[in-house]
Amino acid sequence: MSSSESARIEVIPDRRTAGWDLLWSELSVLFRRRRTWAMLAAVALIPILLAIAVRLSTSTLAAGEGPPFLSRVTQNGLFVGFTSMVVAIPLFLPLTIGVVAGDTIAGEAGQGTLRYLLVAPAGRVRLLLVKYAGAAAFCLAAALILTVAGLLIGAALFPVGPVTLLSGDVISVPEALLRSLLVAAYVSLSLLGLSAIGLFISTLTDVPVGAMAATVVVSVVAQILDILPQLAWLHPWLFSHYWLGFADLLRQPLDWASFGTNAVVQLCYIVIFGALAYSRFATKNIQS
Amino acid sequence: MTVPAADFAIVTEGLTKRFGQQTAVNSIDLAVPSGSVFGFLGPNGSGKTTSIRMFLGLVQPTSGTVRVLGERMPDRLHTVLPRVGALVEGPAFYPYLSGIDNLRRYDSADRYASSRSRSARIDSALERVGLGNAAQKKVHAYSLGMKQRLGIANALLRPRELLVLDEPTNGLDPQGTREVRSLVGALAAEGTTVFVSSHLLSEVAQMCTHAAVMSAGNIVAQGTLAELRGVDTARVRVLTPDADLAVETLRHLGLAAERSHMDGTATWVLAPVRDEVAEPETIASALQSAGVRIRAFSVEEPSLEERFVALTGEGFDVVQ
Numbered sequence: 001m002s003s004s005e006s007a008r009i010e011v012i013p014d015r016r017t018a019g020w021d022l023l024w025s026e027l028s029v030l031f032r033r034r035r036t037w038a039m040l041a042a043v044a045l046i047p048i049l050l051a052i053a054v055r056l057s058t059s060t061l062a063a064g065e066g067p068p069f070l071s072r073v074t075q076n077g078l079f080v081g082f083t084s085m086v087v088a089i090p091l092f093l094p095l096t097i098g099v100v101a102g103d104t105i106a107g108e109a110g111q112g113t114l115r116y117l118l119v120a121p122a123g124r125v126r127l128l129l130v131k132y133a134g135a136a137a138f139c140l141a142a143a144l145i146l147t148v149a150g151l152l153i154g155a156a157l158f159p160v161g162p163v164t165l166l167s168g169d170v171i172s173v174p175e176a177l178l179r180s181l182l183v184a185a186y187v188s189l190s191l192l193g194l195s196a197i198g199l200f201i202s203t204l205t206d207v208p209v210g211a212m213a214a215t216v217v218v219s220v221v222a223q224i225l226d227i228l229p230q231l232a233w234l235h236p237w238l239f240s241h242y243w244l245g246f247a248d249l250l251r252q253p254l255d256w257a258s259f260g261t262n263a264v265v266q267l268c269y270i271v272i273f274g275a276l277a278y279s280r281f282a283t284k285n286i287q288s
Numbered sequence: 289m290t291v292p293a294a295d296f297a298i299v300t301e302g303l304t305k306r307f308g309q310q311t312a313v314n315s316i317d318l319a320v321p322s323g324s325v326f327g328f329l330g331p332n333g334s335g336k337t338t339s340i341r342m343f344l345g346l347v348q349p350t351s352g353t354v355r356v357l358g359e360r361m362p363d364r365l366h367t368v369l370p371r372v373g374a375l376v377e378g379p380a381f382y383p384y385l386s387g388i389d390n391l392r393r394y395d396s397a398d399r400y401a402s403s404r405s406r407s408a409r410i411d412s413a414l415e416r417v418g419l420g421n422a423a424q425k426k427v428h429a430y431s432l433g434m435k436q437r438l439g440i441a442n443a444l445l446r447p448r449e450l451l452v453l454d455e456p457t458n459g460l461d462p463q464g465t466r467e468v469r470s471l472v473g474a475l476a477a478e479g480t481t482v483f484v485s486s487h488l489l490s491e492v493a494q495m496c497t498h499a500a501v502m503s504a505g506n507i508v509a510q511g512t513l514a515e516l517r518g519v520d521t522a523r524v525r526v527l528t529p530d531a532d533l534a535v536e537t538l539r540h541l542g543l544a545a546e547r548s549h550m551d552g553t554a555t556w557v558l559a560p561v562r563d564e565v566a567e568p569e570t571i572a573s574a575l576q577s578a579g580v581r582i583r584a585f586s587v588e589e590p591s592l593e594e595r596f597v598a599l600t601g602e603g604f605d606v607v608q
Contacts, residue, residue, distance in 0.1 A: 015400070015402070016399050016400055017399050017400070017401075017402065017403070018399075019399045021396035021397075021401075021403055022396050022397050024396070025392065025393050025396040025397070029382065029385065029393060032384075032385070033384060034384065111380060111381075111382070111383070112377075112378070112380025113380050113381065113382060113393075115341075115346055115376050115377075115380065116374075116376070116380060116394055116442065117394065117397045118344075118345070118346060119344045119345070119346065119369055119372070119374045119376065120369065120394050120395075120397035120398040121345070121365055121366060121369035121370070121397070121398065122397035122398075123366060123399075127397075283348055285341075285346070285347040285348060286341065286346040286347065287341075287347070
């Protein structure tokens with residue numbers, strides 16, 4: 001075990017690695033946590049509860065009543081996923097993102113592991129990037145799980161067939177599945193701005209619950225601002241403004257416009273709040 | 289004092305940290321010789337942990353410099369810290385992960401740690417601190433002492449040139465304390481510089497070759513243990529009913545003897561001794577041949593404790 005018999009130890013470091021290990025470690029720690037799976041399970045419950053409620057109810061909905069697409073669910077199970085996305089995106093998904101993104105740095109600080117990661121040394125910038133990547137992976141996982149659960153329960157409880165799009169065109173089942181994945185991609189993209197805000201807030205405190213709550217509050221405030229007509233000038237710049245824009249992905253031909261605009265807005269938030277998180281965290285005194 | 293940096297594992301110059309109005313660390317000049325086991329003593333709240341956090345790049349100094357292994361911190365943190373193992377202000381782990389997975393997590397944060405040797409290195413670190421059997425247990429089931437051991441294992445994941453151990457025996461039972469002491473000895477024998485902070489004098493006295501004493505943000509003393517004790521102030525203590533005769537005899541030998549307090553019918557006579565003046569056995573036989581009746585005779589090294597209480601003032605351990 002003793003590595004050297006000489007009086008002075010010469011530590012020849014292993015070669016510097018690319019450093020991907022920390023990313024895998026982050027993903028494995030995140031997705032091995034029971035809390036993460038509890039949240040993902042709750043996400044999966046949304047389409048399941050929605051489908052069961054629709055199946056059990058005898059009254060038929062008039063078109064346009066309830067959340068968008070709800071009236072179509074009984075005719076085609078593939079709509080369960082879309083409908084539950086609409087239901088989940090204003091509050092439930094931001095809530096889970098708030099938990100994950102708010103926990104990124106503050107959670108490590110709160111339990112004291114931050115100082116050990118930094119003396120390892122993880123590198124502050126690298127740690128921020130890895131933490132953000134973890135939050136982004138959670139966004140993708142949540143959107144995918146919601147989509148997959150929606151497809152499965154939809155197929156189990158309702159007929160499945162070619163899908164009539166908002167534009168009136170009909171697409172085949174495989175193409176509808178592809179569109180479902182596109183919607184999942186759109187929704188995870190939509191949540192990246194909020195994740196960046198959560199990451200920044202998380203660098204401000206050692207109390208993870210505070211950072212989580214603040215992130216959720218930010219998402220609620222953004223949505224309130226988004227419905228005030230007096231602030232119409234601000235609306236295109238709100239990270240939540242395009243959250244429901246995925247309906248454009250259900251037109252024929254595919255309309256990428258809102259996907260693109262959404263990506264630009266999210267990118268702006270990532271750049272701004274990423275920079276804020278960096279400036280805050282790079283020189284922060286780690287006292288936890 | 290300018291010395292080649294390589295001879296010192298840690299050197300600080302005028303290192304200062306202020307938090308608002310409060311000065312936590314006040315312009316300290318510390319020099320930790322390479323290969324030493326260096327004790328960093330001071331009451332809780334004296335600025336030890338803030339200093340350590342500055343050495344490790346966790347806290348930015350307000351002014352002054354730190355060099356660790358010859359390199360400026362925190363600028364050269366990425367190349368310095370892989371060569372440093374640290375236990376900072378108690379162990380901290382992911383409670384929902386096992387001991388082994390916690391070490392995996394920390395090791396994967398070090399870009400110089402090869403993933404190929406990871407399992408082997410983790411196993412040997414766990415063996416070294418006696419946690420081999422608890423490796424698969426979740427950390428929330430660990431006792432404080434086990435967490436402390438795991439924290440030390442984390443510091444030993446790779447061969448290190450410098451180990452910074454902040455209160456390493458906190459929460460350990462006497463057995464564990466002894467194990468840590470012998471571990472520190474073994475690591476020092478391998479050539480690692482060990483920097484141990486503690487508020488326990490006895491611990492430092494038993495483990496360390498050098499020490500520095502901190503009090504209220506200042507370093508009030510540093511040097512080898514012998515220097516700190518003050519080697520030339522050992523003293524002889526004689527308990528005798530013939531106090532006057534004893535004092536006279538000792539003064540004949542060239543010692544500045546003095547009467548101290550009474551103890552029953554006898555009196556303590558004290559005299560500082562220097563080896564070059566008189567060996568203790570010479571003193572004892574001189575007293576006997578002068579007819580001094582001796583009830584007790586001892587030569588006392590000045591205790592570190594007395595020295596440190598003198599340095600740090602009242603209430604050395606009050607805050608712990």
